[in-house]
Amino acid sequence: MYIASAIIEFFDGVADAAAQLWARIVGWARDSAYPWLQDHLPSLAEDFMQCMDFLDGLVVKSIRVVRAAWINVKQYLLSMAVEIKQNTDTEWVRRASGYWIDALNQNKVMKTTETQILNWDELPPDIREQFLRRGKTNFTTRIDDELNMQLN
Amino acid sequence: MRIPVILLLICTGVAVYLARGSRRETNGRSRRPKAGNRDPGEGGLNRVLAAQLGRKTGIAEHRIFSVLEGAGDADLRGRIDDVLEHVTVTFSRRSAADTHKASLQIAYRDGSTVNVDYVAPWDQLPDEVRGEVLRTGKTECVRSWSAPWHNEVA
Numbered sequence: 001m002y003i004a005s006a007i008i009e010f011f012d013g014v015a016d017a018a019a020q021l022w023a024r025i026v027g028w029a030r031d032s033a034y035p036w037l038q039d040h041l042p043s044l045a046e047d048f049m050q051c052m053d054f055l056d057g058l059v060v061k062s063i064r065v066v067r068a069a070w071i072n073v074k075q076y077l078l079s080m081a082v083e084i085k086q087n088t089d090t091e092w093v094r095r096a097s098g099y100w101i102d103a104l105n106q107n108k109v110m111k112t113t114e115t116q117i118l119n120w121d122e123l124p125p126d127i128r129e130q131f132l133r134r135g136k137t138n139f140t141t142r143i144d145d146e147l148n149m150q151l152n
Numbered sequence: 153m154r155i156p157v158i159l160l161l162i163c164t165g166v167a168v169y170l171a172r173g174s175r176r177e178t179n180g181r182s183r184r185p186k187a188g189n190r191d192p193g194e195g196g197l198n199r200v201l202a203a204q205l206g207r208k209t210g211i212a213e214h215r216i217f218s219v220l221e222g223a224g225d226a227d228l229r230g231r232i233d234d235v236l237e238h239v240t241v242t243f244s245r246r247s248a249a250d251t252h253k254a255s256l257q258i259a260y261r262d263g264s265t266v267n268v269d270y271v272a273p274w275d276q277l278p279d280e281v282r283g284e285v286l287r288t289g290k291t292e293c294v295r296s297w298s299a300p301w302h303n304e305v306a
Contacts, residue, residue: 019274019275022274022275023251023273026286029286034289049287050287053283053286053287056282056283060282064192064275
């Protein structure tokens with residue numbers, strides 16, 4: 001059951017991070033690499049952009065596959081919330097609660113709950129930062145809302 | 153020689169090798185989808201167009217969007233063809249982060265026109281537009297949009 005929310009969070013992170021990183025790489029290629037090559041190695045400039053075109057087709061296709069997978073998951077995922085809260089001085093608890101449409105009986109809704117104990121270094125960086133800066137010890141995220149914002 | 157320049161030369165060498173290999177495979181083939189296959193990068197454009205057509209026709213936006221995405225509703229296709237004359241889309245680059253503005257000029261058969269803009273990140277641009285931008289270095293691409301059923305293979 002832990003795998004379900006971990007996979008969703010993985011899809012979330014990978015699709016969005018890959019899309020942003022690739023957009024920056026394309027921008028660098030257009031604004032920096034290609035002009036430099038035109039000035040210093042003009043015979044390679046066109047080949048370089050042909051390569052970028054080729055890679056772009058592969059990368060964007062991969063990003064879209066991940067997004068499409070999330071859309072399929074969403075058909076069955078009604079909502080999912082992940083709560084991370086401090087349990088003791090050294091221990092945090094991560095609890096993911098999800099409501100799913102039963103794929104075999106679509107009139108039925110299933111609830112899944114996954115609980116995981118986390119050490120300090122297993123916490124997401126933004127949570128560690130908020131704890132250190134503001135002393136915040138309880139965090140709740142709705143996975144489906146975040147994904148909808150990032151994928152739409 | 154500075155390290156970034158060395159890295160750039162190495163990457164360029166790899167790029168040349170890959171590009172020549174892919175050029176042999178593709179033989180200059182463009183990224184235009186085969187007739188009948190929709191381009192996933194047109195999803196954002198179809199969403200905006202569905203909203204406008206919904207306002208114009210009174211038909212539910214989600215039904216129009218489904219048809220624009222390839223659903224086979226012959227009656228709805230006909231109703232869209234009856235009102236829509238022409239759509240021109242201009243994709244222009246906004247910033248170094250490679251988001252683009254898509255400006256739709258929608259012309260209806262009754263003579264009215266509507267201009268609508270939306271912002272698309274790089275990976276949500278149509279394949280053909282991204283390909284043209286990378287191959288030509290253009291910062292603006294203009295396209296005539298056509299309904300997917302007009303491109304279907306008989």
